[in-house]
Amino acid sequence: MAASSKNKNAPQSFVKYIIICSIALLISIVTLLSGFGLGTVLVPVFAVFFPLPLAIASTAVIHLVNNIAQVIFVGRFANRNVVIKFGIPAVIAAIIGAFLLGLSANIHPIFSYDFLEIKFTVTIIGLIVGLVVIFASLFELVPKLSNLSVAPRYIPLGGMLSGFLGGLSGNQGTLRSAFLIKSGLNKEQFIGTSAVCSIIVDVTRISVYGIAIYNHQFKGLNEVWSLLIAASAVVLLGAYIGSKLMHKVTFKTVQTIVGVMLLVLGFAIMMGIGKK
Numbered sequence: 223m224a225a226s227s228k229n230k231n232a233p234q235s236f237v238k239y240i241i242i243c244s245i246a247l248l249i250s251i252v253t254l255l256s257g258f259g260l261g262t263v264l265v266p267v268f269a270v271f272f273p274l275p276l277a278i279a280s281t282a283v284i285h286l287v288n289n290i291a292q293v294i295f296v297g298r299f300a301n302r303n304v305v306i307k308f309g310i311p312a313v314i315a316a317i318i319g320a321f322l323l324g325l326s327a328n329i330h331p332i333f334s335y336d337f338l339e340i341k342f343t344v345t346i347i348g349l350i351v352g353l354v355v356i357f358a359s360l361f362e363l364v365p366k367l368s369n370l371s372v373a374p375r376y377i378p379l380g381g382m383l384s385g386f387l388g389g390l391s392g393n394q395g396t397l398r399s400a401f402l403i404k405s406g407l408n409k410e411q412f413i414g415t416s417a418v419c420s421i422i423v424d425v426t427r428i429s430v431y432g433i434a435i436y437n438h439q440f441k442g443l444n445e446v447w448s449l450l451i452a453a454s455a456v457v458l459l460g461a462y463i464g465s466k467l468m469h470k471v472t473f474k475t476v477q478t479i480v481g482v483m484l485l486v487l488g489f490a491i492m493m494g495i496g497k498k
Contacts, residue, residue, distance in 0.1 A: 238271050239452055246453045250288050250460025260457070261285045265392040266355055266488065272446060274347055275323055278392040279431040280446050285392070286424040287454040291461035292417035299414030304405050307377045308398070308415075309422040312385030319389025320427040323347065324434030344492070351391045352492030359485040374405045381419070389427040394420065 242264070249263045261281050268277035293300075326347040334343045380401025388394030402416055 239449060242267060242271070242449060243453050243456045246284060247456040247460045250457035251464040260288055261388070261392040261394065264453075265351065269351075274345070274351060275326065275434075276446065278323060278351070279428075279434070280450055281392050282424055282428050282431060283450050284453045284457055286421065286428060288457040288461055289417055289421040289424055291458045292413075292465075293421055295461060295465040296410065296414045297418055299410040300418040301405075301407055301411050301415045304377060304402065304407065304415050305418050305422075308381035308384075308402065308419045310381065311378045312381035312388070312394075312419060312423050313426045315382040315385035316389035316394075316423045316426040317430055319386040319391075320430035320434075321389070323390050324430065349492050351393075352488045354387060354391045354393045355488030356485060356492075357488075359482070359488060363482070363485070377401055377405055384419075385423050385426070388423045389430065394423055 245267055246260075246264060249260050264281040264284060265278055268280055271277075272280065326345075331343045331345045332349075380397060384394040384397040384401070387397060398416060398419060402412055402419070405412075405415075407415055
């Protein structure tokens with residue numbers, strides 16, 4: 223009976239690997255060039271297959287691997303002064319956001335409902351993350367928002383906001399890019415600085431997630447390890463490809479595709495789709 227169940231789940235597991243790894247490869251290429259996208263897209267994709275807090279923590283690991291690769295390829299372009307101004311507030315805020323995510327894993331759902339014989343469960347963290355994802359989609363789809371930038375004097379505030387959202391929802395890149403894009407950096411410096419700032423937040427929030435995992439706050443951990451290894455391998459490849467395309471590619475079409483996908487997935491998360 224156990225063997226039959228295992229064989230039945232094998233095709234579903236294979237599809238899960240294909241979907242997540244394919245998206246991870248594509249988005250890792252785009253992320254190096256745009257400064258954001260990997261966590262924003264992978265969190266809702268992981269959330270279809272895993273509980274949301276675990277999806278955020280898992281994406282953080284892949285995000286860290288991707289950022290390590292980016293720093294290896296383009297980290298030499300980073301502006302140290304901007305990294306310090308952005309990174310220190312981001313670390314403090316990321317600790318707070320990641321801690322709140324751990325607490326949210328044990329909060330009871332707001333309500334549940336059935337649709338087409340499928341049970342959906344709406345949670346507070348699902349509503350928050352869904353709204354963040356929808357908000358991020360607007361930066362891809364609305365021309366005025368896609369060109370939004372913030373004055374350099376607000377870089378520490380950007381670090382704080384980006385770090386907090388990164389810790390809580392896994393979505394830090396959109397705000398980070400908005401604050402860094404007009405900080406006096408050229409394209410190479412922007413990409414390198416963004417990668418270094420991102421890795422600082424990733425290390426911080428993964429450390430806090432590790433405590434939550436140790437305290438058994440995140441469920442379903444055993445299901446995700448091999449998938450994390452596979453997805454991490456493909457994002458390394460994607461970061462390498464992106465570094466070779468750094469001077470050649472524009473992303474208007476990709477932005478639109480990503481924006482529509484985020485909009486759909488954001489509403490799906492808010493409405494309780496995914497594994498609980």
